[in-house]
Amino acid sequence: MIGSIIDWLTSSASWSGADGILARLLEHIGYTLLVLVIAAVIAIPLGLWIGHTGRGRWLVTAANALRAVPTLGLLFALTLVLLPVLPGDTAFLVPSVIVLVLLAIPAILSGTYAGVEAVDPAARDAARGIGMTGVQVLVKVELPIALPLLISGLRAAVLQVVATATVAAYVGLGGLGRFLIDGLATQDYASTAGGALLVAVLALALDAPFALLERLVVSPGLTGRTRPLRPSEPNRTAPAGGST
């Protein structure tokens, strides 16, 4: 069984063509990027606004409550509703993209909001105290400090989108999910498992740069490396009189 999966993954026939692995892989990445950009354009400004003003917190709660709705149900319901009203080829793409955007928004929104919310009030007050306007406080203080949590929200959204785009092959979306759904329908386990392996590898590969970015964007002022030692604070690392 493993042999046939390796055969499927390594044969040039399964990689080439419009329904080959390469084309499906690029489709999957394309959907993910498209959805991520749309969701980010909606959720990041909204999250910043909620975090900055403290207004509209119910939106974050509502978005999180959406997570209790099964993704499969949301996908099927929206496809069924939109399918008759959409023309031709878009009928398969648009409902899936809308559902994927809806699923990506809560993670990005709550990440952005939580990031701004977690800003030390003292830092915010200090920024206002030196005469920064509201927009300056947001862009120069709150956003940089919120960045790691914002990225972590984007990261969670990417995983959600890659996974759900796979399932959306059932309602006609392209991408790597085609190998799983079509393989299951035709009882071709080699392409089903091969497709599953590719999806898993893609998810890990897309996750890695975000994991790295999450560490890199931590504001230098918060890492502790640049913080000067306060003279009044006793040095804890030095053994006090060699007690042990």
Added chain:
Amino acid sequence: MSWILDHLDDIVSLTLRHTWLAGVPLVIGLLISLPLGWLANRHRRLRGAVIVGAGLLYTIPSLALFVLMPLLLGTGILDPINVVVAMTIYTIALLVRSVVDGLGSVPDEVARSATAMGYTPVRRFFGVDLPLAVPVIAAGLRVAAVSNVSIVSIASLIGVNQLGDLLVDGYNRAIGGELVAGILGCVLLALVLDLAIRLLERALTPWRRAGQGGAA
């Protein structure tokens, strides 16, 4: 609505299967996460490895994991065990972090007081550390429960029956009532599991209620 009333028997049996497929992995996952989180909390190097490992496992998309399970377990593709094991993996991936954070949140002076009073490490874990970590672990368990209920419905695509069947059949035959019944069933089940964990948490942390009552 009439569809729901006409098919009440089916809905009940599918709900029970769904509860089983989402709930059993929750319990097994908790039982595995506790010792794993305890070890990770004690050894700094292990903590990094466990958290990174859990993150990687959670990264694997659910449909892919379901499909790959027979390859790892040697089971048939229709075997529900595939789903139980896959859901257990997701539960551990989410929960280990909560256990590490929960045990890490126990104040150092409390832990040391317990040791000074003569608690052995094992007794301290069950008598002091674990009870104090309950709120954080319960929060993780609630996230895992809601996530499990949603992911289990995807198992209909590999032919393992539960409430997701209503979604797939409702979609394929364009029966709106059936689709809505499936969605409502999943949401209700998620809410019930969430409530059950909250009640359990309340029962396990009586000192928090006492504190609230005293302050009022």
